[in-house]
Amino acid sequence: MFDLCVVGAGLIGSAASKYASRGSSVCLIGPDEPTKKERLTSSPRDIYGGHYDEGRIYMQSTSDPVWAKLAQRAIPRYREIERESGVDFATEVGCLSVGSRGGNYITAVKEVVQKDGIQAETLSGTEACSKFPFLSIPNMDEAVFESHFAGYISPRRLIKAQITIAKKNGCQHIQEAVRSVSRVLHDDSNKCEVVMEVVTDSGRKVLAKKVLLCTGAFTAFRKLLGTEVSPDTKLFPLAVTKLEISEEDAVKIKAMPSILYFGQGGADWNKDYPVDPRAPVVFYMLPPIRYPNGKYYIKLGHSHDSVPRLLHTGPQMKQWFVQGPDPRLTRQMANMITSVVKGVKVLSYHGDSCVVDVAPSNRPYIDRVHNQLGVAIAGNGYAAKSSDEIGRLAVELLMKDQWDIDIPQNLFHVQLKSGCGNPTSRL
Known part of the structure; x- marks a missing residue:
């Protein structure tokens, strides 16, 4: 018992x-x-x-103050967990939250940063491109960059x-x-x-x-x-695309942070990307991560609102995890990665499945x-x-x-x- x-x-x-x-x-x-x-x-x-998987974004700020508070309680314990277990899982590369200047998302993130006293800097789109020259960030966007207690974890x-x-x-x-x-x-x-x-x-x-x-x-x-x-x-089937790059390219862009994007997108970005007509362009992107097979991948996932399909049964869930996302969706997301990350050669890409349970x-x-x-x-x-x-x-x-x-x-x-x-x- x-x-x-x-x-x-x-x-x-x-x-x-x-x-x-x-x-x-x-x-x-x-x-x-x-x-x-x-x-x-x-x-x-x-x-x-x-x-x-090997990549999930972490940062202390977000547009929702409740989720931000949960993150602020959990993230400072990462190093303690690593020490006690002997297992490293967190990589502090920073996180860049980007959105339309004056938009609801970036405004809410800035309010949480200020209210909770989070160490972060606010950047214009131009300043973000200057700080990370291998990224294409629209000039009219605004960004919040957290360098401390931010990056990615291996789940x-x-x-x-x-x-x-x-x-x-x-x-x-x-x-x-x-x-x-x-x-x-x-x-x-x-x-x-x-x-x-x-x-x-x-x-x-x-x-x-x-x-x-x-x-x-x-x-x-x-x-x-x-x-x-x-x-x-509600159970939303989410797709991710993992785009393989060389170790040489991964080293060239090793300063790349994790990225959250809620905006209108760049003029030169891929336009063939799943977007809810009622919402902005939304995605999250992980920097190059070395996976267990020794290869480096940049991962991108879309918002669950972008493909408003629901799963209702166990067999549907299994089919989604076993068969994976539609090849067209995988290609669309791969093209978005190369729109945002400049100067890397694509060696391969493939899709993977995830499900989000939303209350x-x-x-x-x-x-x-x-x-x-x-x-x-x-x-x-x-x-x-x-x-x-x-x-x-x-x-x-x-x-x-x-x-x-x-x-x-x-x-x-x-x-x-x-x-x-x-x-x-x-x-």
């Missing part, structure tokens, strides 16, 4: 298991990264993730670091997917009590006093919240469904950099009934819906 079972061994789940294992008996359950064979349609595997290695620490604390890690979570009566030494039963795909049963779900976009497709109950989220509030769900079941889900596309704090908050709330951040907890209340899509109260 464990004090806590954390379901989902991704970024948030691994962080939660680390924190909970400091004073409780903890079991972390979640499958390892899929093999090539498990990425085939014929494979029985149906649980995947977007964190099997793979961050998860490895968190689980390494959790295991040192005595956490047991079961590398399986979970089929169901339910309340059961448990009779132990003539004492009958209600506990949580977690059943894996192999039929293994794990008993725990409490369960924390960190199952992301797949929460709705297993019996985790009860019969015909799922979180109120109506655009904030994560960090809450208790009942006193034995908690959730830390709905990353909304922003959670990677803040996963350490999200996991910590969820553990403090579920295990200690504490909320120690200066953000109202009701902003993170989970919204559930029935199988027919109607809102429902907590279980």
Whole structure:
């Protein structure tokens, strides 16, 4: 019998298991990264993730003050996590947030920077091009550059670091997917009590006093919240393009920061790019990163509003992760990379899949469904950099009934819906 079972061994789940294992008996359950064979349609595997990658942007500012606060709590702990685990995962190359001068996005970022006292400099489009001469930034845009506590993380290695620490604390890690979570009566030494039963795909049963779900976009497709109950989220299939460049070119542009763009785009930029007609051009871009295969890639991803398609079923999710994005979309994003990054030779490019689970509030769900079941889900596309704090908050709330951040907890209340899509109260 464990004090806590954390379901989902991704970024948030691994962080939660680390924190909970400091004073409780903890079991972390979640499958390892899929093999090539498990990425085939014929494979029985149906649980995947977007964190099997080497690049996620981190910075302390953002246009949303709540997400900014979560990031500001998590990011300063990166070096401590690296030291304790012996696993390096964060590269501080800075982050450049760019938007139309006077536009809502860049104005909101500047307000957060000023209010929260973040170390950053504001640049005109011309000044940004002068600072980073290998980038094409429109003159009419404005940028906020953070050089400190900003850059990119390897989600793979961050998860490895968190689980390494959790295991040192005595956490047991079961590398399986979970089929169901339910309340059961448990009779132990003539004492009958209600506990949580977690059943894996192999039929293994794990008993725990409490369960924390960190199952992301797949929460709705297993019996985790009860019969015909799922979180109120929308599942957007996001595509990324990874453009390969030479090591020589990677060295030439080694000063390139991570980039977030919300604007009208440059006059000389690729015009064949997916854009919601109601919204500006939106993308994020990572600087050259060396991947496990030894090759250097610049990665670009589009906004979920750019391709307003939704996923509704488990088979649709699997198909998206297995088959990947449309080749035309991959090409469009590759052309955008070469529009923004100048003077690099394209050796190859390919697409990859991700899914973003978006809550109506655009904030994560960090809450208790009942006193034995908690959730830390709905990353909304922003959670990677803040996963350490999200996991910590969820553990403090579920295990200690504490909320120690200066953000109202009701902003993170989970919204559930029935199988027919109607809102429902907590279980």
